[in-house]
Amino acid sequence: MLSKKTKYAFHALTYLGKHRDQKTVLIQDISEEYGISHKFLENILLELRKAGILGSKKGKGGGYYLIKDPNDVPLSKVIRLLEGPIALLPCVSLNYYEPCAECKDETKCGLNKVMIQVRDEMLKVLENKTLADILDKE
Amino acid sequence: MLSKKTKYAFHALTYLGKHRDQKTVLIQDISEEYGISHKFLENILLELRKAGILGSKKGKGGGYYLIKDPNDVPLSKVIRLLEGPIALLPCVSLNYYEPCAECKDETKCGLNKVMIQVRDEMLKVLENKTLADILDKE
DNA sequence: TATAAAACCTATATAAAAGATAGGGTTATT
DNA sequence: AATAACCCTATCTTTTATATAGGTTTTATA
Missing domain, CATH: 1.10.10.10 (Winged helix-like DNA-binding domain superfamily/Winged helix DNA-binding domain)
Structure with missing residues (x-):
């Protein structure tokens, strides 16, 4: 949340x-x-x-x-600024990457792979939708 | 996270x-x-x-x-159980809905509408991928 | 030029949540 | 009967989120 x-x-x-x-x-x-x-x-x-x-x-x-055009303010930018990572796990974060302490080999972690998919689906929306989209709907 | x-x-x-x-x-x-x-x-x-x-x-x-077949354990189930809501805002949560205090009329809230999209994209992965998918990749 | 209004900045306090621990109780196996 | 394991509740500690405080600087305008 x-x-x-x-x-x-x-x-x-x-x-x-x-x-x-x-x-x-x-x-x-x-x-x-x-x-x-x-x-x-x-x-x-x-x-x-x-x-x-x-x-x-x-x-x-x-x-x-x-100061910016609402079209140039992707939701992802706001979230990363105020919240930090968008990804559900640090080990799949693009901007705030950290390895998981429990994980010996990330490339062999099934959880890691699935969470990358989740991240990408989230980003598909959050990178492309902007403040302008919010304003349009109000 | x-x-x-x-x-x-x-x-x-x-x-x-x-x-x-x-x-x-x-x-x-x-x-x-x-x-x-x-x-x-x-x-x-x-x-x-x-x-x-x-x-x-x-x-x-x-x-x-x-006790369950790994195919019958969707990731969403585990997250909801241990974590709570999957959605990014309480006002768009399917299982843990709560209205936003700041929001007078949810149906006119642009943020609400966009966050529903994010939620649905997340669920597309989290409802369909299961423990079996994690196991497959290890 | 004095005054009021506004953002700016840093630090601290409070509250809530997460993470971890403690210790005993109950049950089943050997 | 002893042991090894789960079961349960409560509490402690740490961290993070939220909120507050109090002063500083800048600007418009009377």
Whole structure:
């Protein structure tokens, strides 16, 4: 399951996507809309900005805004940023690979092979669907 | 990511599947093979037995054994038993559904719709692949 | 130029979950 | 009768997730 952090990130991005007409959106607007703690959300938006998905403007009249085209924000990118690995096991993760302690030889591990299939099916959706797809459906 | 508990369950099932020729397998044999704490593993095997996947025999010469045909143990069953939901969000879980607190109307939630797709792709593998597929590849 | 409003940053506290351990009880085999 | 194994419940420890705190910096505008 995705953490709340990741889920909140998607909600925030959705909100920002819906309000692209206005220059900036306040953290508070988003936190009130979804009932998310202001400070918790602040950390999340900060990460999204550092990753180049959002821009921000300080001071009065400031706030956050989408810096990327929603079509260029695959869901996989958001998940990897906030959550970490998408794969169900560390030994089949493309971006956060770690060997399994229990496993002597990964190439002979049947579990490993099946989990690679699961990962690939997940990625088929998560790499190709973007923020734009979420916005389309709202 | 799957918890260690779930991963250990798969390892144990694999081990038991490989040793179907012998009547029973000791907890200790499995825990030593994979370096898993004996007591922790004990709890896992107990759950698998209660779920009707394993059988056990008490007393000297006892132990655990597979009670089901490996073809009849889909990976999804093991995950749901030890881990809980397979879906990435509670609001798209088939077996552990819960509404999202942030969401006013689920039917209008774009995130919900995309996550249903992810869930279905995961299930396509996890429902159809079984313990037998893992054993085949070892 | 003073003030208010907003993001920025780092650290810490709290809560929840995962992982592991303990210890005795029960049962079946030799 | 002894032993070896499962059975069960409870608790401890560690880790991770979630949330909060408090100040700093930047910007608009009155």
